[in-house]
Amino acid sequence: DAGVIQSPRHEVTEMGQEVTLRCKPISGHNSLFWYRQTMMRGLELLIYFNNNVPIDDSGMPEDRFSAKMPNASFSTLKIQPSEPRDSAVYFCASSFEKRIDTQYFGPGTRLTVL
Amino acid sequence: AQTVTQSQPEMSVQEAETVTLSCTYDTSENNYYLFWYKQPPSRQMILVIRQEAYKQQNATENRFSVNFQKAAKSFSLKISDSQLGDTAMYFCAFMKGGSNYKLTFGKGTLLTVNP
Numbered sequence: 001d002a003g004v005i006q007s008p009r010h011e012v013t014e015m016g017q018e019v020t021l022r023c024k025p026i027s028g029h030n031s032l033f034w035y036r037q038t039m040m041r042g043l044e045l046l047i048y049f050n051n052n053v054p055i056d057d058s059g060m061p062e063d064r065f066s067a068k069m070p071n072a073s074f075s076t077l078k079i080q081p082s083e084p085r086d087s088a089v090y091f092c093a094s095s096f097e098k099r100i101d102t103q104y105f106g107p108g109t110r111l112t113v114l
Numbered sequence: 115a116q117t118v119t120q121s122q123p124e125m126s127v128q129e130a131e132t133v134t135l136s137c138t139y140d141t142s143e144n145n146y147y148l149f150w151y152k153q154p155p156s157r158q159m160i161l162v163i164r165q166e167a168y169k170q171q172n173a174t175e176n177r178f179s180v181n182f183q184k185a186a187k188s189f190s191l192k193i194s195d196s197q198l199g200d201t202a203m204y205f206c207a208f209m210k211g212g213s214n215y216k217l218t219f220g221k222g223t224l225l226t227v228n229p
Contacts, residue, residue: 031215043205043219056216091159100215101147105159 004106018080025094035091120220137206145211154202
């Protein structure tokens with residue numbers, strides 16, 4: 001079975017540019033989570049969706065960040081405009097309704113903003 | 115708010131030996147879940163083991179087991195017969211029961227298994 005798929009795996013961009021990170025959850029999973037990992041703050045939840053609806057976006061740092069889930073098999077996390085402090089590894093995770101407490105992580109996207 | 119503390123930033127162990135990683139948490143909740151995730155150099159986050167707070171029996175997955183002390187709010191991970199492939203960052207995580215599925219992670223412990 002394919003796991004959670006994220007693209008790109010690496011992204012290098014310049015300050016001020018728009019960045020879009022993509023995630024495909026495991027087929028049949030109906031909850032999706034976006035996390036950010038930095039040395040300073042560790043792993044922190046940005047937002048999560050249930051049945052394509054955003055449930056908790058309290059972790060989204062500011063208005064420059066937005067996330068969408070147009071259908072059950074695709075989600076995006078967009079940063080516009082990007083800043084050097086956004087450099088981090090961004091993980092997407094998904095879970096199945098009957099075991100929603102168990103999240104399966106994608107390989108992550110390493111974002112570098114110059 | 116829940117907090118998770120891993121007091122050992124780094125640990126090392128010889129291959130085939132046993133090592134225990136510590137984790138404490140702070141919560142006022144009675145219903146919750148605890149997890150250990152492994153992050154090898156590949157960066158992939160891999161679920162190692164999970165524990166429901168209402169279960170008194172400690173969870174076990176092959177060479178991995180936990181010592182869950184609810185009153186002390188302690189959740190340590192024991193790795194038996196350590197293997198080189200166990201070298202990784204290990205994160206302890208907490209999830210409140212109910213309808214909020216947010217994972218709160220500790221800062222992690224870097225475990226190195228030496229040949």
